[in-house]
Amino acid sequence: MKDQHHPHQGFWRMWGWPIVLGLLTTFGLISALFSDGGLGDILAWITLGIPVVVCVWFGWRKAPAR
Amino acid sequence: MNTRKIKTWAWVHKWSSLVCTVFMLLLCITGLPLIFHHEIGHLLGTEVEAPKMPAGTPHISLDRVLDIAKAQHPDRVVQFASQPEDDDGLWFVTLTPTPAPTDDFKSVAVDSRTGQILAQPKFDEGFMYVMFKLHVDLFAGLPGKLFLGFMGLLLLVAVVSGVVLYSPFMRKLDFGTVRREKRPRLKWLDLHNLLGIVTLVWVFVVGATGMINTWADLLIKYWQYDQLSALLTPYKNEPVVAVSERGSVQRSMEAALQHSPGMKLSFIAFPGTSFSSPHHTTFFVRGSEPFTSKLFQPVLVDAKTTEVTASPKLPWYLTALLVSQPLHFGDYGGMPMQIIWALLDIATIIVLGSGLYLWLKRGNTVPAASKVKPKPAAHEPAEISGSPQPEPAPAMKVQA
Numbered sequence A: 001m002k003d004q005h006h007p008h009q010g011f012w013r014m015w016g017w018p019i020v021l022g023l024l025t026t027f028g029l030i031s032a033l034f035s036d037g038g039l040g041d042i043l044a045w046i047t048l049g050i051p052v053v054v055c056v057w058f059g060w061r062k063a064p065a066r
Numbered sequence B: 001m002n003t004r005k006i007k008t009w010a011w012v013h014k015w016s017s018l019v020c021t022v023f024m025l026l027l028c029i030t031g032l033p034l035i036f037h038h039e040i041g042h043l044l045g046t047e048v049e050a051p052k053m054p055a056g057t058p059h060i061s062l063d064r065v066l067d068i069a070k071a072q073h074p075d076r077v078v079q080f081a082s083q084p085e086d087d088d089g090l091w092f093v094t095l096t097p098t099p100a101p102t103d104d105f106k107s108v109a110v111d112s113r114t115g116q117i118l119a120q121p122k123f124d125e126g127f128m129y130v131m132f133k134l135h136v137d138l139f140a141g142l143p144g145k146l147f148l149g150f151m152g153l154l155l156l157v158a159v160v161s162g163v164v165l166y167s168p169f170m171r172k173l174d175f176g177t178v179r180r181e182k183r184p185r186l187k188w189l190d191l192h193n194l195l196g197i198v199t200l201v202w203v204f205v206v207g208a209t210g211m212i213n214t215w216a217d218l219l220i221k222y223w224q225y226d227q228l229s230a231l232l233t234p235y236k237n238e239p240v241v242a243v244s245e246r247g248s249v250q251r252s253m254e255a256a257l258q259h260s261p262g263m264k265l266s267f268i269a270f271p272g273t274s275f276s277s278p279h280h281t282t283f284f285v286r287g288s289e290p291f292t293s294k295l296f297q298p299v300l301v302d303a304k305t306t307e308v309t310a311s312p313k314l315p316w317y318l319t320a321l322l323v324s325q326p327l328h329f330g331d332y333g334g335m336p337m338q339i340i341w342a343l344l345d346i347a348t349i350i351v352l353g354s355g356l357y358l359w360l361k362r363g364n365t366v367p368a369a370s371k372v373k374p375k376p377a378a379h380e381p382a383e384i385s386g387s388p389q390p391e392p393a394p395a396m397k398v399q400a
Helices: A011-034 A039-060 B003-035 B037-044 B062-072 B127-136 B141-170 B184-198 B200-214 B216-231 B249-259 B316-329 B334-360 B368-372 B381-385 B393-399
Strands: B077-082 B090-096 B106-111 B117-119 B264-269 B280-286 B296-302 B308-310
Touching: A011 A039, A011 B141, A011 B184, A011 B200, A011 B316, A039 B184, A039 B334, B003 B037, B003 B127, B003 B141, B003 B334, B037 B127, B062 B077, B062 B090, B062 B106, B062 B117, B062 B249, B127 B141, B141 B184, B141 B200, B141 B216, B184 B200, B184 B334, B200 B216, B200 B316, B200 B334, B216 B316, B249 B264, B249 B280, B249 B296, B249 B308
Parallel strands: none
Antiparallel strands: B077 B090, B077 B264, B090 B106, B106 B117, B264 B280, B280 B296, B296 B308
């Protein structure tokens, strides 16, 4: 926690994960529309499940990240 | 982003959220049981199911089904009849005092093979009904719907402005950082930002599709005016076709289904109701592919002659409405998707709650100095790199 300096303050450092999670969510929301109990549904569970896991992982754990 | 821009966006975020938060909390909380309404219906025993019979058991005529239902409520008219998505052993018949839209409806479930009345489900009472009404229109009809739609619009504004503010707040932090060891306000700020950005697309889609759903009544009215009025010119000045003058509904249904090969019946709207015309029985059929099964195709059948008048293609705005429904309900991907919907809903409740908390506790974390002389916000990394808590706090705090 002491290190507040980050040499690389780029766009991707800030937005990389939010964009990835946003794309996963978008994919999952759409893929289940075109499936009825098939592959599209399973892909949706995975791609929509990842943001949920991210919420729980970073939101719940006690120890600080670094 | 300079201080002025941050201040403006902070103002937008603060006021759009403050106005809609209480209603959004209500919608999130009432929406939670609604995600599982089928399962809850099963548990409560309110879900009607037709007894299993061998495939190919002959069905009685739809006219007979309607007579059986009408005998229960001789003073009422049939507005709608429908079959459950995966069960053609059952007809739900909806009866109301007049063909006009109303909340006063009676439902009769008739076995389509024996003609036995399976249930007279009461959809207008009980826990789930209260949840549903609070979620849809606050018991206030169309004005209530449109009001909640406007709150949904404010939510979208809050989401967009929240995304803009994410960058000045997170510029010194790694993704997912939650500073727990500091003051509670800082922890909740980080959680607000984390859960907000992770659930962003889902909240936006569910918010936007919810808003679109509030316009359903208006869109259907517009559809009647836009598409049906031209079809109805030959019937001008004729009153709603009286029940005694109507031909067989069974025959009408056969004509409608013959007209749309490969399609399945979804529901029937009777003459004079909001989904039909005064002179037609309208059969809404849907496709059999996963995607097309979510879209309806109306088939207008002349109520007197039982001949198909037209089957106008659904306009784009009704297609948009129909596609927005599963995206709002989360009912199109089985139980795992419903659970994900519930978890994301809970995450949204935390975002809303923490946002409210941050506003209520807004004075507490302002560093003493910045209260006196607000520092310009960090438009250069160097400016705040020495500060122990990297937030663009001064600009925000002054605003709040």
